[in-house]
Amino acid sequence: MKKTEKIAFTGIFTALAFALSYIEYLIPFDAIGVPGVKLGLANLAVMAALYLFGFFSAAAVSLVRILLSWLIFGNFTAFAYSLIGGVLSLAAMYLLKKIDLFGEIGVSVSGAVAHNAGQLAAAWLLTSTPGVWYYLPVLAIAAAVTGTLNGLLLKIALPRVKKIIN
Amino acid sequence: MNKKTLRDIILVAVIVVTAASALAVINSSSRPGTEFEILVGGELFGTYRLDRDAVITVGDLCVAEVKGGEVFMRSSTCANQTCVHHRPISSAGDPIVCLPNSVTVRIKGGSETDYVV
Incomplete structure (x- = not known):
């Protein structure tokens, strides 16, 4: 694939990630009573970029989406949390894909768990409340469920998307 | 497979x-806690009892309520209202954290004293 094509597709996937964050925002999970549980749909676009175009494209999709959210919604605290979660999640997914032992589901779940851990780390640092780590087990179980769903979706979508872009 | x-x-x-x-x-x-503290930006705002029903106004940030040995966030000026939707807490170490306003409600006697993994 030509470099210009890759850049253009990265832009499209960033827009997709941003649209998915908005859909995510419309589906609240407040009833669970534990903050931080969400579907993580935007990660679908990040993972698709990782599988189709490689690490730098995935990093661009993830970071530009987070930056866009900050510029549009203007919430710096939310930006800081997203950034730490996003960077950790990206690192985890890249490593798991690199070692080539796991499939889409393993990569997706590890990204979800790393994202939650990153956000808790950020909350811990910013509020100096070590008690936030109590949320990790519940969040990890939620991440296992949503990560598996996202991984399955990616597994189904990837071959079809590949056919379109080639 | x-x-x-x-x-x-x-x-x-x-x-x-x-x-x-x-x-x-x-x-x-x-184990059930007996007291809880409210922190604003990491600094102690106040310590309160769980066995006495009360309504606590935290500056212009939020209102916490104690009822039946549990504490919950009754209202908050923050944008996401995550703290308001949080389940009521009563066990030692349990927190309700409002990230946007940087307010933490924490039951005392938690991780710092007896919790070891």
Whole structure:
């Protein structure tokens, strides 16, 4: 694939990630009573970029989406949390894909768990409340469920998307 | 089923089992608290009792309420209202954290004293 094509597709996937964050925002999970549980749909676009175009494209999709959210919604605290979660999640997914032992589901779940851990780390640092780590087990179980769903979706979508872009 | 899918399933199972065990340990070691504190930006705002129903106004940030030995966030000026939707807490170490306003409600006697993993 030509470099210009890759850049253009990265832009499209960033827009997709941003649209998915908005859909995510419309589906609240407040009833669970534990903050931080969400579907993580935007990660679908990040993972698709990782599988189709490689690490730098995935990093661009993830970071530009987070930056866009900050510029549009203007919430710096939310930006800081997203950034730490996003960077950790990206690192985890890249490593798991690199070692080539796991499939889409393993990569997706590890990204979800790393994202939650990153956000808790950020909350811990910013509020100096070590008690936030109590949320990790519940969040990890939620991440296992949503990560598996996202991984399955990616597994189904990837071959079809590949056919379109080639 | 290919090897990668099998490893995926094992990975997910390990995460779920580990998390469930951690949850079981937390629940079995948790005991009801008697006091809680409210922190604003990491600084102590005040310490209160759980056995006495009360309504506590935290500056212009939020309102916490104690009722029946539990404390919950009744209202908050923050944008996401996550703290307001949080379940009421009563066990030692349990927190309700409002990230946007940087307010923490925490039951005393938690991790710093007797919680070891």
